[in-house]
Amino acid sequence: MKWNFLVFSLVFIQVLSAQQITVMDEEDQQPIANVAVYNTARSKTVLTNSNGRCDLSSFDGKERITFKRLGYTPWRTTKNRILRHSNVVYLTMKAEELEGVILSVSKWEQQKKDIPNKIVALDARDISFTHPQTSADLLQNSGKVFVQKSQLGGGSPTIRGFATNRLLLSVDGVRMNNAIFRGGNLQNVISIDPFTVKKTEVIFGPGSVIYGSDAIGGVMNFYTNDAVLAHGNDLAVSGNAAYRFASVNTENTLHFDLNLGKKKWASLTSASYTDFGNLWMGGHGPDSYLRKNYVTRSNGEDVLVSNKNPREQRPTGYRQFNLMQKVQYRPNARWNYKLGIHYSETSDYARYDRLIRPNKEGSGLRSAEWYYGPQKWFMGNLQLEKKGKNVFYDAFKVTTAYQHFEESRNDRGFQDRIRFTTEEVVDAFSLNLDFENKKIGDLRLYYGAEYIFNKIRSDGSQRNIETDQLADAPSRYPDGSSWQSAAGYINGEYKARPNFTLLTGLRYNHVWIDAVFDTSFYPFPFDNANLDNGALTGSVGLSWFPKENLQLTLNGSTGFRAPNIDDTGKIFDSEPGGVVVPNPDLEPEYAYNLELGVYKNFNDKLTLRGATYYTYLVDALVRRDYRFDGASQIEYNGELSDVQAIQNAAMAFVYGFEFGLEAFLFEQWSLVSNLTLTEGMEEEEDGIESPARHVPPTFGDFHVIWTEQGWKFDLFLNYNGEISYDDLAASERKKTYIYATDKRGRPYSPSWYTLNFRSQFAISNAVKASVSLENITDQRYRSYSSGITAPGRNLVLGLGWRF
Incomplete structure (x- = not known):
């Protein structure tokens, strides 16, 4: 009997732990706390903890579950589907929330609503959806930047009637324009891999106060993905x-x-x-x-x-x-x-x-x-x-x-x-x-x-x-x-x-x-x-x-x-x-x-x-x-x-x-x-x-x-x-x-x-x-x-x- 009880206890604990799931941000892979998880009738509700984790044992396998948190797009699925896919749920931040913080104007985080400049922000979700062949196409797909091409391996952005060396390119806060950027059409932007870009911010109009020479028509800032730290000691x-x-x-x-x-x-x-x-x-x-x-x-x-x-x-x-x-x-x-x-x-x-x-x-x-x-x-x-x-x-x-x-x-x-x-x-x-x-x-x-x-x-x-x-x-x-x-x-x-x-x-x-x-x-x-x-x-x-x-x-x-x-x-x-x-x-x-x-x-x-x-x-x-x-x-x-x-x-x-x-x-x-x-x-x-x-x-x-x-x-x-x-x-x-x-x-x-x-x-x-x-x-x-x-x-x- 003791052995049966021990086996039963181990199985029970395993079943309970198997129903522990983690809710994470789709873009930065960070856990999301205080996500409301509830069924259609709202008769069952749980919240994720500070590590983005919660227990779904109170939900039936086939009933519809909603994951909802302010600033994120709600996600509906079933418990069985979650358990079949590594016990992880990814939520996507709403576009208006992603545009709320701007880095380009001062090189530090600022609220977009406080900035008088016109800023266009493109995030990793936009890039993933539009599937650009190059970073020049990434800009063109925004519908707000005009791009000229002299060859397939090219793409020269134009902002407000200025182009080439009258625009400034920046990658992770580092100026890409060099001393031989020409007045003719440029293709240097294709060197930036769109698969690595987590966010692009385009400043319309002069940005010389922060970025110096060349930033006459605008500034294009490409921020690439960072290495992500773990939340515990395990790898x-x-x-x-x-x-x-x-x-x-x-x-x-x-x-x-x-x-x-x-x-x-x-x-x-x-x-x-x-x-x-x-x-x-x-x-x-x-x-x-x-x-x-x-x-x-x-x-x-x-x-x-x-x-x-x-x-x-x-x-x-x-x-x-x-x-x-x-x-x-x-x-x-x-x-x-x-x-x-x-x-x-x-x-x-x-x-x-x-x-x-x-x-x-x-x-x-x-x-x-x-x-x-x-x-x-x-x-x-x-x-x-x-x-x-x-x-x-x-x-x-x-x-x-x-x-x-x-x-x-x-x-x-x-x-x-x-x-x-x-x-x-x-x-x-x-x-x-x-x-x-x-x-x-x-x-x-x-x-x-x-x-x-x-x-x-x-x-x-x-x-x-x-x-x-x-x-x-x-x-x-x-x-x-x-x-x-x-x-x-x-x-x-x-x-x-x-x-x-x-x-x-x-x-x-x-x-x-x-x-x-x-x-x-x-x-x-x-x-x-x-x-x-x-x-x-x-x-x-x-x-x-x-x-x-x-x-x-x-x-x-x-x-x-x-x-x-x-x-x-x-x-x-x-x-x-x-x-x-x-x-x-x-x-x-x-x-x-x-x-x-x-x-x-x-x-x-x-x-x-x-x-x-x-x-x-x-x-x-x-x-x-x-x-x-x-x-x-x-x-x-x-x-x-x-x-x-x-x-x-x-x-x-x-x-x-x-x-x-x-x-x-x-x-x-x-x-x-x-x-x-x-x-x-x-x-x-x-x-x-x-x-x-x-x-x-x-x-x-x-x-x-x-x-x-x-x-x-x-x-x-x-x-x-x-x-x-x-x-x-x-x-x-x-x-x-x-x-x-x-x-x-x-x-x-x-x-x-x-x-x-x-x-x-x-x-x-x-x-x-x-x-x-x-x-x-x-x-x-x-x-x-x-x-x-x-x-x-x-x-x-x-x-x-x-x-």
Whole structure:
């Protein structure tokens, strides 16, 4: 009897323990306390404890159970289903709660309602649902950022009519912009693995007070996943595996991450690999976009051949590998140490817009080859954070980082035996000190300092592809040049009343450039460029709630961009028959911005957001005709070319309107829509105005969304307006080969729309699947200024497993 009783007791205890379950946050994997767990009749109710645990023994196996907590989407399931899936329930935080805290404006947590700037926050759930191929697509899927592409391995964001080196990229609080970020379209954002991004915050308008040079049009902050600590002394193991397929370019992507956590330390390892094939365009649109022929090499000769499938854009495919390693050590509640290592590398990938460029006669193609070599990015980032009151701060962060960039360009003309190559390497060091102080009554201060050093190595060569003979050629930049920046800033948040907050800030930045020019290939009329520039920028804004459901914001700010090595020292083939030469006599450009925003909530059923802004840019750094040692033309790569240079030669203004709508029709149904209208002009010193190059067309989206118990469906429309010939920038009018032709035979960018469908459903708490069909009507279109035609009808399949 004693043995029977003992066995019975052990079985009983095991059954009871088997019904102990844990409720966790789906995004950060942390337990959630005080979750109400009840049945349909509410006759049985339990609450989770501080470790997110509760006992379901009082519930029947098949009865419906609801998990509910303020700020999270309710989850309904059965006890049997939970017990079959590791006794864990994941709850998803509501979108409005996720957007409640913003990090980007001061580098410390602030309530979004207190911030006068327009901020767009995208979280890991948004990314998981939209399944972007790259981080450029991640931004584009928001419906609020315009993205240009010259090739499949690209994506150049535009915010409020500013792009490339007038926008700032940041990863985990570290500036990604380097000294060779150019005014032409950039693709550095694709180095960021979207599978590792837990949140992206986009600041619209100047952010120079906190981020310094380049933050004129906006700031894009990517915050990647951190290693997660365990709650007990035992080792906690968790991770994710994912697969994605896209039919339009036969994409195959694999992702894996593994988290090992103990109470004081944790490690997160993440890896992603993607193989993209050639991109196919849609079936309905301008015939001029078709890839009717391409160049191949046969029997030692370049041959122009007909493309059997003109909708296939040959060559556009490439491969990419991303690796991330995070380590966190928290010895106590006051100190925290974080180490982050990122590495990204692509294969060679073609610059498609250069490969479709016709020759002078118009009978063939100008280039036989034009491709980027592997784009490599490495970042090592060490951050120390201390919390606790001090005479001068309540918390501080020390962030130090080293980044290594590699890129190259390879160009060979049709029937030319010489391939020209330029290779660039940038080593970037940065140190940031950021302090938070909340001691002065209702005034909260943030202040800090920053130092950045960039060293550039640049090499040029030319190779005979028949004899393999290698010879020197001009480098793209002055080899051994450097760029430095030192700055200090202070930012204040004053809560005058519970419904009225004032934010203001000031920053002084100093920038140095040191470049020595090689006169072996070109007789430069100068030996070096030594720029020494300072800039003072500021901002002031207010957030006011005259009523609980109405918010008004007003913000005035200045921004600047100091010339970098790309501005002062670059020599490159900019367009057919044109070459850009160095200009050592440059000064910073300044932006002055005014913005008004309004937010209205109608009984939590309808929310409307709107913003209008005006930005004025003075001493704008623009590409204009120039004389090199007295000559208006020089020979470059065997071609007589018009000389141009970057100059402080223009003023510019951009203004626009941004609208957003969210409507919650029923418990499961909602509507979401965004609309952006932008206008902009450049004004020369002689008063002549012309359309600004990076001002996008009117664009927006409209979504009908249905969600229920782990299922989500989204039927949506994306649309872009037309840019007529008269509204095209002068530099864009010359690119006739990437645009459609109007009735008068002139290039223009037509309007377009796509109809799309996305879905995601939870097979279990651990497994999610997604099915999407993009561009359902198979439209053939090009986004404004893009050299590659957008994807046609595209089936996207995704599968994710959490363990």
